[in-house]
Amino acid sequence: MLRLKKLKSGLARLRGRLKDAFKKGDREALEELMISADMGVEITEELLAESGGNRERLSEIIAEILKQAEKDFTFPSRPTVVMVAGTNGSGKTTTVAKLAVLWREREVLIAAADTYRDAAGLQLESWAKSTQTDLVASTQGQDAGAVVYDALKKALAKDYGLVLLDTAGRLHTRRDLMAEASKIRRVSAKVISGAPHEILLVMDASTGQNGLRQVEGFAGSLDVTGLVVTKLDGTSKAGVIIPIVKRFGLPIYFLGVGEQATDIIPFKAREFTQALLGG
Ligand SMILES: Nc1nc2c(ncn2[C@@H]2O[C@H](COP(=O)(O)OP(=O)(O)OP(=O)(O)O)[C@@H](O)[C@H]2O)c(=O)[nH]1
Ligand SMILES: [Mg+2]
Structure with missing residues (x-):
């Protein structure tokens, strides 16, 4: 439980x-404090009214809320295709590397579908090397859909159990890039029915309300199917998890609790609540 210690x-503080x-x-x-930890004004008021400011009671209420977001990850088919999306610098590529290590025994193939940023491919190549994961590489400017197509064809031909699609950082307001994300989905579904089986949105906890x-x-x-919340190893805005769960029910x-490939833990409502409030 070394990683839990990091959380x-x-x-x-x-x-x-x-x-x-x-x-x-x-x-x-x-x-x-609750507001500055980005729990949101309204939710803070609700939580305080309901708990009467009592720590145990507040802890119970928060754990109850967060429990809704606890879910085991499942692998519905072979290969299961997981697309990783999110804004710039939220931790997508690092998360892909972490998941590749976590799920190593499933036989993982990584697709470098971030063809937008210069050196994105190199960063992923270096992760693939250090984590000894197979990779379908790309070059900057290449069509992201084509990379995904190649990767999924390879996964079928070589019987990989899991394909992780790393994608370019984008703001949801960028139409061209959101269209690219949709294309990645379409291409995936064309090659493997039902793919991508999961679309994980990577959110940097330290961006707080903005991230929300x-x-x-x-x-x-x-169609985001779930979240990975990163950079919880050193942020004062971790309270943002509460409005995220309340509002989106995802x-x-x-x-994510660090920069190393093993710095990832499954989300557990009680553990998180304890890390936040003690007890
Ligand atoms: N402390 C900490 N740093 C993290 C975590 N996850 C990622 N990082 C760091 O955040 C920075 C950005 O991570 P990337 O994985 O490159 O993020 P990205 O979303 O792929 O970025 P773009 O592809 O440029 O959009 C790097 O310096 C990572 O080491 C985490 O859980 N904790
Ligand atoms: Mg990246």
């Missing part, structure tokens, strides 16, 4: 300040 230490506020019974300070709006934008234009499959 706990990542949230230690916030947890410490919350603990102080509880200890002093300082409701105003507590309210301020991005989830909203993505979920509205791409599963949170994993949390």
Whole structure:
């Protein structure tokens, strides 16, 4: 449970300040902290009213909310195709590498479908090498759909169990790039019926409320099936998980807790609540 420690230490500062506020019974300070941790004004008010500012009670309520987002990841077919999407720098490529390591025994193929950013291919190649994962590489400017097509054909021919599609960072407001994301989906479905079986949206927790709006934008234009929330190893905005779960009702499959390939943990409501509030 080494990785859980990273989550706990990542949230230690916030947890410490919350603990102080509880200890002093300082409701105003507590309210301020919850809002500055990006739980949102409305939700903070609700949570405080419902819990009466009592730590155990608040902990129970938050764990209950977060429980809705707890879901085991399943692999409906061979190969299962997982598309990884999100805004620039949210941690997509790193998450692909982490998942490749986590699911190694499933026989993983990675597709470098980020053909937009210069050196994106190289970054993924270096991850593939260090994690010893097979990769369908690409060059900048290449059609992302074509890379996905090649990767899925290869996966079928060589009997891979899982294909991870790394995609370019994009804002949901960029029409051309969102169209590209849709194309990746269409191409996937053409090669393998039902693919991509999961579309994971990678969200950087440290972007807080801003990230929340991005989830909203993505979920509205791409059929996101679940979330990976990254950079929880050092953010004061981790409270944003609560409005995310309340508002979107999407599963949170994993949390990113560092830059290494093993820095990933499945999302567990109780563990997260404890890391946030102690107890
Ligand atoms: N601390 C920390 N850093 C992370 C985590 N996940 C990713 N990073 C870092 O965030 C930065 C961006 O990560 P990438 O994986 O390249 O992000 P991306 O979404 O693929 O970026 P683009 O492809 O440019 O959109 C890198 O410096 C990563 O090491 C995490 O869970 N914790
Ligand atoms: Mg990337």
